[in-house]
Amino acid sequence: MKLRGDAREIYGKVVNYLKTEAKVREAEEELKKFDLVSDREEILKRQKVVKELIEKAQKVSFEDLTKLSYFEFKKRFFEDRCYIAKDEDEYEKALKIGVCEVRFSPAPFTLLLNYDIEAEPKIEHLAPEIFVVPLLQNLHSLKLLSEMEKKVDGKEEVAKILEEVERVKELYERVKEVEEMETAVHEILVQLNERIEERLENVKIILSGKEVLSLAERAFEKIRDVIEEEVKAAEEKIYEKFGIYENVFTISYPIEVNEEKLRELKKKLEERHAIDFYFACRRIVEKYDLKGLNEKIKKYRSLALYKVLQDFAFPEIGEGLRIFKGKNLFIDNPQPIDYYLDERNRIAILTGANSGGKTSLLELVCQIVILAHMGLPVNAERAEVRVFDELFFFKRKKMSYGSGAFENTIKSFARAISSKGRKLILVDEFEAITEPGAAVKILKKILELIHSAGDYAIVVSHLGEELSKLDFVRVDGIEAVGLDENFRLIVNRQPIFGKIGRSTPELIVEKLRRTSKGREKEVYEKIAEAFYDIRR
Numbered sequence: 001m002k003l004r005g006d007a008r009e010i011y012g013k014v015v016n017y018l019k020t021e022a023k024v025r026e027a028e029e030e031l032k033k034f035d036l037v038s039d040r041e042e043i044l045k046r047q048k049v050v051k052e053l054i055e056k057a058q059k060v061s062f063e064d065l066t067k068l069s070y071f072e073f074k075k076r077f078f079e080d081r082c083y084i085a086k087d088e089d090e091y092e093k094a095l096k097i098g099v100c101e102v103r104f105s106p107a108p109f110t111l112l113l114n115y116d117i118e119a120e121p122k123i124e125h126l127a128p129e130i131f132v133v134p135l136l137q138n139l140h141s142l143k144l145l146s147e148m149e150k151k152v153d154g155k156e157e158v159a160k161i162l163e164e165v166e167r168v169k170e171l172y173e174r175v176k177e178v179e180e181m182e183t184a185v186h187e188i189l190v191q192l193n194e195r196i197e198e199r200l201e202n203v204k205i206i207l208s209g210k211e212v213l214s215l216a217e218r219a220f221e222k223i224r225d226v227i228e229e230e231v232k233a234a235e236e237k238i239y240e241k242f243g244i245y246e247n248v249f250t251i252s253y254p255i256e257v258n259e260e261k262l263r264e265l266k267k268k269l270e271e272r273h274a275i276d277f278y279f280a281c282r283r284i285v286e287k288y289d290l291k292g293l294n295e296k297i298k299k300y301r302s303l304a305l306y307k308v309l310q311d312f313a314f315p316e317i318g319e320g321l322r323i324f325k326g327k328n329l330f331i332d333n334p335q336p337i338d339y340y341l342d343e344r345n346r347i348a349i350l351t352g353a354n355s356g357g358k359t360s361l362l363e364l365v366c367q368i369v370i371l372a373h374m375g376l377p378v379n380a381e382r383a384e385v386r387v388f389d390e391l392f393f394f395k396r397k398k399m400s401y402g403s404g405a406f407e408n409t410i411k412s413f414a415r416a417i418s419s420k421g422r423k424l425i426l427v428d429e430f431e432a433i434t435e436p437g438a439a440v441k442i443l444k445k446i447l448e449l450i451h452s453a454g455d456y457a458i459v460v461s462h463l464g465e466e467l468s469k470l471d472f473v474r475v476d477g478i479e480a481v482g483l484d485e486n487f488r489l490i491v492n493r494q495p496i497f498g499k500i501g502r503s504t505p506e507l508i509v510e511k512l513r514r515t516s517k518g519r520e521k522e523v524y525e526k527i528a529e530a531f532y533d534i535r536r
């Protein structure tokens with residue numbers, strides 16, 4: 001279906017509404033799948049798919065969908081390993097992957113990778129951690145994804161991955177700890193020196209005269225005891241954390257870290273844990289497609305769009321255009337509206353009170369026809385939509401009185417009427433752009449042409465009286481039902497079919513009549529008589 005005139009703007013607003021309500025950016029991409037079509041079979045096919053997706057969406061909450069966050073599989077360089085290439089070609093390929101050192105012969109690295117890689121070097125083999133670590137860092141999302149897959153698709157693929165990933169968690173924790181070993185040891189060092197300082201403040205040395213001679217030696221002995229005790233305690237802490245006992249602190253004051261020892265220690269631990277972790281990760285990567293997890297996340301996050309649509313109704317694709325309890329998407333808490341056009345009533349003139357909701361009704365029809373042609377459910381309790389090839393919407397232009405605007409509008413009409421295909425033409429107050437006398441004449445002709453082309457149209461006009469003389473036209477009215485206790489208009493936004501809507505001026509006169517006195521009241525009464533059906 002082609003969009004003409006202001007229908008394109010309404011389309012943009014409908015898409016925007018759905019995007020905003022869905023709250024996730026994936027909805028925008030998902031919506032791109034639903035271009036407008038004028039093929040009944042295609043619409044029905046899409047409806048079937050969308051119905052299934054809505055059923056899936058109903059099984060999960062908005063909150064859970066938005067909490068699903070993507071895994072960040074980011075490339076990084078691993079200093080601890082080296083890939084040994086067997087020839088130039090492999091060398092180039094491995095170098096291009098760019099995650100570790102590449103050589104032709106072994107060198108002192110923790111991990112030497114050349115064995116059992118028969119095929120080309122792959123990032124999954126050189127650094128499988130790149131795919132496993134992000135899952136460990138975002139276990140919450142992996143758990144949520146696993147639950148969602150079970151709930152929505154009854155599958156347990158992610159559950160198996162989760163199980164394996166949880167199994168390597170401890171190994172990962174150890175690797176991480178070793179990576180941060182320097183910081184941890186230096187933190188312990190700070191505490192250690194603080195404690196010693198504290199304890200030495202309280203060391204009291206009582207000396208006899210003789211003992212003064214051996215003062216330095218005695219004092220040092222006492223201090224040494226304190227230092228040794230504290231260093232031992234600190235080394236025990238390191239053992240608890242890293243499972244290795246080494247003298248990494250100097251017995252002096254203040255105490256320092258023996259950096260060389262620490263490096264050795266770290267290397268020893270790295271070798272112990274990094275290799276275990278590398279192989280554990282490789283086993284997982286070989287068994288499962290971890291990169292595909294983000295695709296799954298995207299799929300589930302897109303369900304947010306279908307959650308928005310779950311309160312909409314799938315229109316029947318039939319012959320007429322019928323809306324039952326349609327709710328305008330652009331109005332908060334709208335009054336639901338019923339409206340219809342069919343083969344016997346293809347053209348309707350919508351009349352009635354100012355600010356009664358005429359433009360909003362045209363918009364509502366536009367929204368529903370657009371959504372139906374996207375293959376989506378519509379914003380009504382029930383609806384029937386016929387297939388159109390073109391949708392025209394001519395909004396009333398502000399400040400458009402003038403020959404230029406008139407010429408342009410007439411040209412758009414001519415284009416609309418003369419184009420081929422099934423059309424729905426929605427026009428908002430055409431007469432606003434020219435003199436009322438001329439407007440009636442032109443509008444009558446246009447309506448005749450629309451009628452003889454077999455097209456559908458809704459035209460908002462204050463010229464209902466005149467236009468009702470055309471026998472193929474139905475005139476509907478939105479009525480102000482009266483005044484409330486503060487003399488404000490009460491409008492029933494539901495049009496009454498086949499009845500001209502009372503316009504606002506008579507209600508204003510009614511208001512003035514009721515609120516005035518004496519001679520003035522008499523004047524208003526006389527004016528009120530001019531309206532044929534005024535209520536008293």
Ligand SMILES: Nc1ncnc2c1ncn2[C@@H]1O[C@H](COP(=O)(O)OP(=O)(O)OP(=O)(O)O)[C@@H](O)[C@H]1O
Nearest residue numbers: 331333334335353354355356357358359360361493
């Ligand atoms: N179904 C509805 N439920 C609640 N509010 C509505 C509904 N339809 C319209 N309104 C509100 O009424 C106001 C006027 O609506 P609208 O502009 O459609 O009236 P109109 O008849 O086209 O007015 P005018 O004659 O001035 O062009 C808007 O602010 C709109 O939000």
